[in-house]
Amino acid sequence: MKLKFGSTEENVVTREEFPLEKAREVLKDEVIAVLGYGVQGPGQALNLKDNGFNVIVGQRKGSKTWDKAVADGWVPGETLFELEEACEKGTILQFLLSDAGQIALWPTVKKHLTPGKALYFSHGFGVTYKDKTGIIPPADVDVILVAPKGSGTSLRRMFVEGRGLNSSYAIYQDGTGRAYDRVVALGIGVGSGYLFETDFYREVTSDLTGERGTLMGAIQGIFAAQYEVLRSNGHTPSEAFNETVEELTQSLMPLVAENGMDWMYANCSTTAQRGALDWWKPFRDATKPVFEELYASVKSGQEAQKSIDSNSKDDYRVKLEAELKELRDSEMWQAGAVVRQLRPENN
Ligand SMILES: NC(=O)c1ccc[n+]([C@@H]2O[C@H](COP(=O)([O-])OP(=O)(O)OC[C@H]3O[C@@H](n4cnc5c(N)ncnc54)[C@H](O)[C@@H]3O)[C@@H](O)[C@H]2O)c1
Ligand SMILES: CC(C)(O)[C@@H](O)C(=O)O
Ligand SMILES: [Mg+2]
Ligand SMILES: [Mg+2]
Numbered sequence: 001m002k003l004k005f006g007s008t009e010e011n012v013v014t015r016e017e018f019p020l021e022k023a024r025e026v027l028k029d030e031v032i033a034v035l036g037y038g039v040q041g042p043g044q045a046l047n048l049k050d051n052g053f054n055v056i057v058g059q060r061k062g063s064k065t066w067d068k069a070v071a072d073g074w075v076p077g078e079t080l081f082e083l084e085e086a087c088e089k090g091t092i093l094q095f096l097l098s099d100a101g102q103i104a105l106w107p108t109v110k111k112h113l114t115p116g117k118a119l120y121f122s123h124g125f126g127v128t129y130k131d132k133t134g135i136i137p138p139a140d141v142d143v144i145l146v147a148p149k150g151s152g153t154s155l156r157r158m159f160v161e162g163r164g165l166n167s168s169y170a171i172y173q174d175g176t177g178r179a180y181d182r183v184v185a186l187g188i189g190v191g192s193g194y195l196f197e198t199d200f201y202r203e204v205t206s207d208l209t210g211e212r213g214t215l216m217g218a219i220q221g222i223f224a225a226q227y228e229v230l231r232s233n234g235h236t237p238s239e240a241f242n243e244t245v246e247e248l249t250q251s252l253m254p255l256v257a258e259n260g261m262d263w264m265y266a267n268c269s270t271t272a273q274r275g276a277l278d279w280w281k282p283f284r285d286a287t288k289p290v291f292e293e294l295y296a297s298v299k300s301g302q303e304a305q306k307s308i309d310s311n312s313k314d315d316y317r318v319k320l321e322a323e324l325k326e327l328r329d330s331e332m333w334q335a336g337a338v339v340r341q342l343r344p345e346n347n
Contacts, residue, residue, distance in 0.1 A: 001013075001014060001017065010196065010197065011196075011197035012194055012195065012196055012197070013169070013184050013187070013194070013195040013197075014193070014194055015188060015193050015194070018184050018185070018188055019188075020051060020052075020188055020189075022185070022188075023051075023184070023185035023186075023188040023189050024051075024052055024053065024185075026178075026181045026182065026184075026185040027053055027054075027092075027182070027185050027186070027189065029091075030053075030054065030091045030092050030182075031054055031055075031056060031089055031090050031091050031092070032048055032053055032054060032055045032056070032090065032091075032092045032094060032186070032189075033055075033056050033057075033058055033086040033087065033089060033090025033091075033092065033093050033094065034048075034055060034056070034057050034058065034086075034094045034096055035058040035059075035083055035086060035087065035090075035093060035094060035095055035096055035097060035105070035109070036058070036059065036065075036095070036096040036097035036098070036101065037057055037059045037065040037066070037068060037069045037096075038065060038096070038097075038098060038152075039151060039152035039153060040096045040122050040148070040152035040155070041057070041059075041065075041094075041096040041152070042068070042069075042072060042152060042156060043148070043151075043152035043153065043154075043155035043156040043159075043190070044094065044096065044122070044148075044152065044155065044190045045057050045074075045094075046072060046156055046159075047155065047156065047159045047189070047190050047191040048186075048189045048190060050159070051189050051191070053189050055079070056074075056079050056080070056081060056086055056089060056090065057069050057074045057079060057080050057081070057086065058081050058082065058083040058084075058085065058086025058087065058090075059080065059082075059083065059086075060082070060083060061082055066080070083105060083108065084108050084112070087108055087109055087111070087112035088112050090112075090117070091116070091117050091118070092117065092118040092120055092182065092186070093109060093112070093113065093117065093118070093119050093120065094120045094122075094186075095109065095119060095120060095121050095126065096122060098311060099123060099125040099126065099133075099307060099308070099311070100307065100308050100311035100312045100316070101311075102125075102126050102133065102135065103126075103133050103134060103135070103308065103312065104312075106126075106133070106134060106135050110137070110138070113137060113138055113141050114141075115138075115140040115141065115175075116140070116141070116175075116176055117141050117142075118141060118142035118143075118144055118176075118179070118182050119137050119141055119142070119143050119144070120144050120145070120146065120183075120186060121143075121144070121145045121147075121200075122145065122146060122147050122148065123145070123147060123203065123204060123207060124145060124147075124170065124172075124199075124200030124201060124202075124203040124204030124205075124207075125204050125304065127143065127172055127200055128200050128201050128204045128205075128304075129204075129301060129304045129308075132301065132304060132305060132308055133308070137172075137173065138175075139173070139175060140175045140176075141173070141175045141176070142171070142173060142174060142175050142176050142178065142179040142182055142183075143171070143172040143173040143175070143179075144169070144170070144171055144172070144179055144182060144183035144186070145168075145169060145170040145171075145172065145183070145198075145200060145203060146167045146168075146169050146183060146186050146187040146190060146192070146195070147167055147168045147169075147170075147198075147203050147207065148165050148166075148167045148190065148192065149165065149166055149167060149168065150165045155190065155191060158191070159191040164191045164192060164193045165191060165192060166192050166193060166194045166195070166196065167187050167190065167192040167195055167196070168195070168196045168197070168198040168203055169183050169184065169187050169195045169196070169197060169198070170183075170197070170198050170199045170200050170202075170203055171183055172199075172200050204304075205295075205298050205299060208298045208303050208304070209291075209294060209295055209298050212294055212298075212303065213291060213294060217294075218287065218290075218291075220327070222283075222287075223244050223245055223332065224330075224332065226240075226243075226244045227240045227241065227244045227245075227332045230243065230244065231331070237331055237332075237334075237335035238335060238338070238339060240332070240335070241332060241335040241336055241339050242339065244332070245332070245336060246336070246339050246340075250343070252264055252268075255267055265277070
């Protein structure tokens with residue numbers, strides 16, 4: 001259906017238009033092969049299985065995630081296979097290796113993309129940056145995308161809680177005439193209630209911007225800046241952490257999620273409202289040039305190239321972990337670990 005967002009009309013598919021029963025009917029003869037069992041793999045594979053679809057998982061034998069798949073109930077030789085075997089058996093190949101990992105597996109996936117199959121992504125990365133990835137699908141398959149707007153961990157948790165997480169969807173290539181039904185059925189199958197229409201290019205550029213920006217990069221940056229200013233002015237770690245992070249995640253963001261920023265503001269003191277109304281624009285003006293620089297770096301393909309280069313190295317996991325450890329060991333997040341233990345519900 002068409003829905004108005006402000007004054008702009010957009011296409012949104014709803015569960016009412018495309019119920020789960022219809023999704024099951026559309027995919028009843030398909031074998032959905034989820035390739036990769038990292039973060040999105042488990043969330044999507046388990047949700048699809050629990051929703052009654054025919055799912056198998058492809059993963060490298062002997063890897064830690066193979067063991068995780070076994071622990072999650074996938075049975076070797078029945079529903080869990082080596083990647084190539086899963087590519088052969090699947091009629092829909094859900095390409096959920098890391099974006100850099102997809103480059104290495106592409107020749108194998110391509111070999112098994114026989115006419116009529118579907119190639120499914122959760123990111124527009126591989127085909128948008130085909131000059132860098134070499135991912136150029138054959139013409140007689142569907143190339144589709146369902147990108148959950150959140151972590152695979154949340155996708156699973158919210159499904160288990162009976163909620164669900166919405167996704168964007170896109171069709172890059174309709175090789176069979178069934179691409180629309182397949183993509184929407186899969187989006188409903190992984191647990192989305194609503195599916196927002198996009199295309200591969202818009203999905204990848206907005207997603208790379210968002211995660212580098214307010215969703216992850218910018219938020220850590222702004223937390224660090226405020227925490228450092230409070231600490232250098234004599235505030236204790238717990239006070240600095242509470243005023244920077246804890247109150248935001250525990251008290252104020254849930255209010256924003258529920259009813260928007262103005263409503264959160266309205267539930268704070270008029271003193272706070274006065275100050276926050278005065279200061280949001282200077283913060284916007286100070287950070288906007290950084291966001292412009294970020295978007296330009298995404299648009300030029302530089303962000304994709306950097307991600308491919310670093311995440312294609314053999315020791316990429318070790319290097320990422322070392323950088324995550326630096327964050328974990330910072331005073332702010334060390335203070336956070338203690339503050340989290342002191343949440344009333346933890347006692
Ligand atoms: N992580 C998320 O929550 C999330 C959210 C939305 C979209 N996505 C997209 O979903 C896709 C999967 O992301 P992810 O974060 O789940 O991936 P991930 O980094 O967790 O990796 C998934 C799997 O790929 C395997 N892998 C990596 N390199 C490999 C190689 N060379 N050969 C064989 N296997 C290899 C890993 O062992 C792992 O099991 C990506 O396109 C990503 O952009 C992820
Ligand atoms: C969960 C995110 C940040 O939305 C996703 O885009 C990812 O790449 O993991
Ligand atoms: Mg992303
Ligand atoms: Mg994202």
